[in-house]
Amino acid sequence: MAGLPSFEKFRENGFHSSTDPLEVSGPFTELMRKIFFRTYMVTTNRKSFPNVEESELIEFMYVKLLSDLSIRHGREAELLCYIEQSEEMKSILSRLPDSVTRQARKTAGQSVSLPRLNTTMVGKRDYMSTAIIDYVMAAVSRWLKADRTTSAESYFYRAFSNIEPSISMLYSFEDGRISSRKDPLH
Numbered sequence: 001m002a003g004l005p006s007f008e009k010f011r012e013n014g015f016h017s018s019t020d021p022l023e024v025s026g027p028f029t030e031l032m033r034k035i036f037f038r039t040y041m042v043t044t045n046r047k048s049f050p051n052v053e054e055s056e057l058i059e060f061m062y063v064k065l066l067s068d069l070s071i072r073h074g075r076e077a078e079l080l081c082y083i084e085q086s087e088e089m090k091s092i093l094s095r096l097p098d099s100v101t102r103q104a105r106k107t108a109g110q111s112v113s114l115p116r117l118n119t120t121m122v123g124k125r126d127y128m129s130t131a132i133i134d135y136v137m138a139a140v141s142r143w144l145k146a147d148r149t150t151s152a153e154s155y156f157y158r159a160f161s162n163i164e165p166s167i168s169m170l171y172s173f174e175d176g177r178i179s180s181r182k183d184p185l186h
């Protein structure tokens with residue numbers, strides 16, 4: 001696709017699954033099916049958090065996700081976390097390591113070995129792999145908004161089905177585990 005104007009724009013500005021043209025999103029989605037990656041995702045419909053500020057909820061979700069991953073990868077020396085650059089995340093970033101460690105120890109209920117959390121903000125165009133995150137989040141959120149349909153006629157279900165094999169854990173604060181490698185929908 002090199003030289004294709006829409007692809008060059010894709011490379012220059014980063015990825016936006018909602019606005020990428022089909023000539024870019026189609027091949028990128030195909031590439032995602034062929035490469036190995038694991039998805040860990042936390043979601044909420046906000047029913048459990050009706051009066052919580054958006055930035056506070058985002059931080060809470062990151063702490064939940066990263067504390068679980070820290071426990072899972074406790075034997076590793078370091079856990080690298082690349083977070084898409086945003087103004088909201090700048091203030092959260094400095095608090096994450098301590099918050100994640102506290103939550104991981106609380107979740108484990110005992111003293112556990114945890115990796116050092118190394119968080120870095122990155123721009124979409126600087127780390128092309130962040131496109132995977134963008135596309136996965138879009139597919140999952142569209143499917144959730146379509147009431148988790150399992151109709152093969154639904155585009156939202158088919159898009160979710162395409163990425164579900166990469167899902168190690170899809171967890172909802174309201175509903176618990178939705179999908180995982182141990183308990184996939186398919």
